[in-house]
Amino acid sequence: MNQWKNFTKGFIKENPIFVLVLGMCPTLGVTSSAMNGLGMGLATTFVLVMANIVISMVKSFIPEKVRIPSFIVIIAAFVTVVQLMMQAYVPALYKSLGLFIPLIVVNCIVLGRAEAFASKNRVLSSAIDGLSIGLGFSFALVLLGGIREILGSGKIFDIALYSENYVSLIFVLAPGAFIVLGYLIAFINQIRKS
């Protein structure tokens, strides 16, 4: 039951984007479509789970003072793995996510979970924590990407919904990202209160 709670917290209660407002750069930068959001979300989830597992395994060997640099190196190693894998197997997605794949290193969510959870808990709980936060992050990215894609290009996951004559392009451009996310956070806040 406890592990189940640990798993479900990432979706609404401790959602990294809607509630904690962390990792804003990739959130705004890659969500011009639902597919991009999903790709970015899953890449980050992989890094989160693996980094959490390794950090919780080696936590007792790392001296307190060099904790943060060591965490960053572990995270950077897994980001490089993701980068090379995506380049090899999904080159189109890799190209459209561009700069934001190497930038997973500086995503505050990953370092935040390493510091706040993995460095204090056992391997299994840390892995579940990574999975939970990662999937919550993916959920938020797909939601944001989906809304922007529907409003801005009249499609969802590349399936056309209505004529392109009625779309408002602003939603797939930069300003749309800020505005849609602003209203989404307001909406989620309202749900959490009631």
Place this chain on the structure above:
Amino acid sequence: MNYLIIIIGAILVNNIVLMQFLGICPFLGVSKKISTAIGMGGAVAFVLVLATIVTYLIQNYILNTLGLAYLQTIVFILIIAALVQMVEIILKKVSPPMYQALGIFLPLITTNCAILGVALLTIQKEFNLVEGVVFAISNAIGFALALVIFAGIREHLETQNVPKGLQGTPIALIAAGILAMAFMGFSGLV
């Protein structure tokens, strides 16, 4: 002419914060007052230019010559972390008043994606060293400009009557969206 295109492109047309979404965390986090926004802008500018020069040299003279380009991400983030530490130590010794002003922002800079982002972009766009430095300085100005304008807007928002559900982060994001819309007006310039 080439340099002018880089400068205008980086400051106005492809503004690093509002168009490329790099460095959003400090943009939202430390933009409540104009004075702290200026401090953060200065600290980021300093580290950004220094980091771009060092990573450029390492990429071209060490990683590329040894065929280790795949270590780019790990090496760059370590360089930036070390550089931030070093700047902090030197500043503390050499100029205590400047350290007082920028000190609290320095540790936050390691995880600022603008620094790593610009370092990677400079390599990706295959600039030479001088172009890279110009690009870094322009991006630093662009970052500071966006931060200071946004802090000004937020200071005004404090006194306004914002609908209850939109208070805090939501209204800040919507204001940033409108600011980004204004910056889109520059898009034909380059």
